[in-house]
Amino acid sequence: MIRFRPAGLLVATVLTVATLAAGCSAPAGEPGPSSIPGPAQSSTPSSPTPSPSPSPSASPSSGGATPSADASPSASGATPSTPPAADPAPAEPDLSLVAGWTLEQKVGQVVMVGLPVKGPFQPTFTMLRDQKIGGVFLAGRTQAGRQPVKNLVNAAIAASDSPVPLFVATDQEGGAVQVLRGKGFSTIPSALDQARLTPSDLRARSKVWGQELALAGVNLNLAPVMDLVPRATAASNAPIGAFDRNFGYTSTSVITHGDAFAEGQRSAGVQTAIKHFPGLGRVTANTDTTAGVTDTVTGPNNPSVTVFAAGIKDGTGLVMMSSAVYARIDPKAPAVFSPKAVGLVRQHGFHGVIITDDLSAAVQVQSVPAGQRAVRAVDAGVDLVLASAKPSVAPAMVDALVKAARQDPAFAAKIDAAAARVVAAKAGL
Known part of the structure; x- marks a missing residue:
């Protein structure tokens, strides 16, 4: 088992509590829980503290026996080593990466929890x-x-009991969406301003921003935004256009500059998650604060989708799903719960990690119990469930995923595949 126990943990934690608490702020007028979660929540199941942001904000995302590999966890907690019998097909996850793991270890890889700064x-x-x-x-x-x-x-x-290194993620897009600031972090311009740079200049600057994240221990940036926003309706596009989170207003600009940002980050050792598939550029309501948010325009072949295909071809490690409903793709479910919408990502040749937008506090998905949000997302083909804005719901998500996998071998196989993709994505960390 790969473990990290830095010396001076108690001192570091005390300094963290004092310094971060003094240095944090959540100015009014900035996006809400999905991109920048609001005030920290306790681990009790009480109602979340309302976000200080206005409603325009980034969208969040949304009985068989246990397999024999899960039945006998190692007494020491170490990860058993089982070499693969043969190389898997390129489009299939390498299940040997999680062979011999307990079910609980696999499910743990499928959940990402918020750590309020x-x-x-x-x-x-x-x-x-x-x-x-x-x-x-x-x-x-x-x-x-x-x-x-x-x-x-x-x-x-140091607190982690994960058999492989942690994903340490944040939102460091720039402009209104920049979690980490202060000494050691540049002030990053908005995506709309970044789109005014040449791609080579943006790539070079993004590498510097990525190096700053890497030095702070962050290895995953939930960026760039690749939502395509029409210029004429940008001001009324609550999640993206209203906050200048879009790389211009054309497919060419979004692809050229979104890819340049992502390439700079990855060259610094920080993985990227392009978002929010299949696009939030045409909605007017915010899924953080409103239920029933629906896009009636975007279909499978819409330019809003093809910009993501370009980001996938460019090499992003993760793709984030939107929690809006897309009437021309699947009118019956939010994209994050839709096998049709999630499957569309795979149809574009993506074999990496598909992650949800926040499923812990978004009003769009609150009609579904927290545990079932995780189950529905994984059942639809998602690999990683994000519980960022209200981390206290994560244990319920884990418990529901474990229960569903114990009851249904087909679902257990989906957990295996999802965990394997996540572990593969961590290979370079």
């Missing part, structure tokens, strides 16, 4: 240990600078 920290640390969760999302706002963030990341790594 101004606390409380311990509820998330406890989930990392007890639920074996394999990823954290640095949530909120901090202006404390690099070292306190690094201290917090080190403390999360």
